[in-house]
Every structure is written in C-alpha cells, then in structure tokens.
Amino acid sequence: MKAFVLSGYGGADKAALQDVARPEPGPGEVLVRVAAAGLNPVDFKTREGMLKVVQRYPLPTVMGNELAGTVEACGAGAGRFAVGQRVFARVGKERMGAFAEYAVVAEEHLAAIPEELDFVQAAAVPLAGLTALQALRDELGVGPGFRVLITGGAGGVGTFAIQIAKALGAHVVTTASPRGRELVESLGADEVVDYTRYKFEDVIEPVDGAFDLIGGETLSRAFGIVKRGGRVVSVAGMPEPRTARLDLGRGFGLAALFWVASFTFRMQARKAGVDYRYLFMHPSGAELAELAAMASEGKLRPVIDSTFPFDRIGEAMAVLEAGHAKGKIVVTMEGR
Numbered sequence: 001m002k003a004f005v006l007s008g009y010g011g012a013d014k015a016a017l018q019d020v021a022r023p024e025p026g027p028g029e030v031l032v033r034v035a036a037a038g039l040n041p042v043d044f045k046t047r048e049g050m051l052k053v054v055q056r057y058p059l060p061t062v063m064g065n066e067l068a069g070t071v072e073a074c075g076a077g078a079g080r081f082a083v084g085q086r087v088f089a090r091v092g093k094e095r096m097g098a099f100a101e102y103a104v105v106a107e108e109h110l111a112a113i114p115e116e117l118d119f120v121q122a123a124a125v126p127l128a129g130l131t132a133l134q135a136l137r138d139e140l141g142v143g144p145g146f147r148v149l150i151t152g153g154a155g156g157v158g159t160f161a162i163q164i165a166k167a168l169g170a171h172v173v174t175t176a177s178p179r180g181r182e183l184v185e186s187l188g189a190d191e192v193v194d195y196t197r198y199k200f201e202d203v204i205e206p207v208d209g210a211f212d213l214i215g216g217e218t219l220s221r222a223f224g225i226v227k228r229g230g231r232v233v234s235v236a237g238m239p240e241p242r243t244a245r246l247d248l249g250r251g252f253g254l255a256a257l258f259w260v261a262s263f264t265f266r267m268q269a270r271k272a273g274v275d276y277r278y279l280f281m282h283p284s285g286a287e288l289a290e291l292a293a294m295a296s297e298g299k300l301r302p303v304i305d306s307t308f309p310f311d312r313i314g315e316a317m318a319v320l321e322a323g324h325a326k327g328k329i330v331v332t333m334e335g336r
C-alpha cells in the first residue's frame, strides 16, 4: 500500500510516499481503510525531531495522527465496530500511521462518524477537536458565563475551540488577523482582537481563563489578562512538570526537564496569581463520540481550509507549515 513514511529527522525531504506492507490488526485493534486524513502541526514537529524527548519512533515509520475511513477487518476481541462501518480516530501516539491507504487503530480510539459528516469533515475533527474539548472543559472548567480568551482562533484547533466554548455557554474572546475575522465571527466568537494591530491586554476586559494556541510572547501576555486565581492552559508553550505526570505518565526525570523548560512561564504565571498548565491531548474514542454528537446536533462544524489528493501530501504539509491555515488541511484517498 502507499504510505507517507518518515525515514529520518529533519526537513521536508525526510518524509516521502513509499510502498509498504499493509498492517495487520492485533488483539483489540481495527484495520481501517483510510478515506481521508487530517494534517496537524505535530506532523512536521515530529518530522523535525522536536518531540523526540516525549515520543521516539523506530524509523522508518508511517506518519499521520488522525483519519476517517471504513472498517476493513477487526482483530481478536475487537467487536464494537462492524466491517464496512464509517469510523474516525486520533490514532495512538506510540504508532501514528494515518497517512496510508490502510491503518491499524486501537478500538478504544475509534468512534462512528455521524451521518452529517463526510470523510473529509470527519478526518478534520479528532486531534484538534479533542484538544479543544479537553483543554476547555476538563482543564479550564469552562461553563455558562465563563469569559475565555482563545489565542489563535482561526486555525485548526481554534475553529473547534470557539464552537466548543460557545456550546459550553462561554463568552468567547479570540485573536485573529483580518484574514480570519469573518470566519471566527461566523463560528460564534463574541469579541475578536486583530492581533496584527492590537495587544489583547490593551483592548479587552479581564477573562476567567485562557486557552493559548500560540505560545511565546502571546502566552506571556495571556497571564496578565486572566483574573487572579484563574488558569492559562497552553498547547503551544512549554511543557511543565504536570505535563510529564498527568499527560505522559512519566516520572521525575522528564518532570524535572519540563520544570526547567517552563521556568519563565511558570514565574510569569505566579507573579500574575494564575495557574499555568501545558496540556498534551490524549486520544479517546468515547470523547470523540461526544464531538460526533455535537456535530449531529449542529453545534460543531469542521472548517476545512483545503484538501489535497494523497499523492500531493508533501505540498499539503508545506501549506500547513506556512502557518496560515484557516481551519484544517485534509488529504484524501482517490476513489474513497
């Protein structure tokens, strides 16, 4: 089968389409005939070797972290999905494999695609949608009346985050350039700050919590706009000690490394009287089913920036790396 294979860490030339053997599902696993796969910044960060401290892959390995397709075969003990059923998933981090004609996925990571979504829309949901759900609901405790700042509202995660925060009853303040304003307003954002002209702390009232998708100085400034006692959750800043323990199940060594890496952000947070949490999202079929239900109820609409045929995945990756996607970039398998 055709697959997008990582053969070494570095630039775009380290990943290419190759013919590889079709994988076989083991116990508790499902073989999915992939129809579409979503791209995420984690794909090029993995290729660049930025995540080696967290996750090492035996190379060569098939890339890709989320997919939509049909069940082709089930391994021993995997009985929740029928052959031919439409499914989607954020695949297990220890293996990846979504950028291929067939992929093996742990059954617990899969959910049924709701009728309302086609394969392209479904492939856009898992990684970004779960990240937004876990950050907003579980880490920030967003609920009715909560004022939340979402930095970077127009990208893959941001377009889901705005809709999920609105569905949870929040007042949403977000940042976007003029290129993204109309989109984030159409998704329900209550206040939009043009980050190319204004610093949000100069033009908005304090918020109860912030979800940061940008990192760097944007994250540093977010601490100052959150009310004392509130929390900033970032997926783009620096991992902190709890990331090692809670998200990665790792021990003192990695926690100590993250303690050092996040020192500046943690000190800025402490000075502002807020809590800093860096989240690594986790795959979950059960939570993906919740997002599917939201899509069925018309509360969640995947935003597609662009689609590319699978044989142009290198081009799709370059567009993502340029950093201006409005919503998600998805590759499609011919004829599926």
Ligand SMILES: NC(=O)c1ccc[n+]([C@@H]2O[C@H](COP(=O)([O-])OP(=O)(O)OC[C@H]3O[C@@H](n4cnc5c(N)ncnc54)[C@H](OP(=O)(O)O)[C@@H]3O)[C@@H](O)[C@H]2O)c1
Pocket: 040, 041, 042, 045, 127, 128, 131, 151, 152, 153, 154, 155, 156, 157, 158, 175, 176, 177, 178, 179, 180, 195, 213, 214, 218, 234, 235, 236, 279, 280, 281, 320, 323, 324, 325, 326, 327
């Ligand atoms: N830790 C985790 O588990 C996890 C999970 C998911 C994602 N992430 C990380 O979260 C980040 C966002 O991911 P994504 O998929 O949303 O990325 P993305 O789709 O590539 O984001 C692109 C968008 O960001 C906007 N943008 C760029 N700079 C901005 C700024 N300074 N302020 C506001 N908006 C800005 C761009 O708008 P303009 O072009 O109009 O400026 C563009 O629409 C990435 O770093 C990713 O690796 C982490």
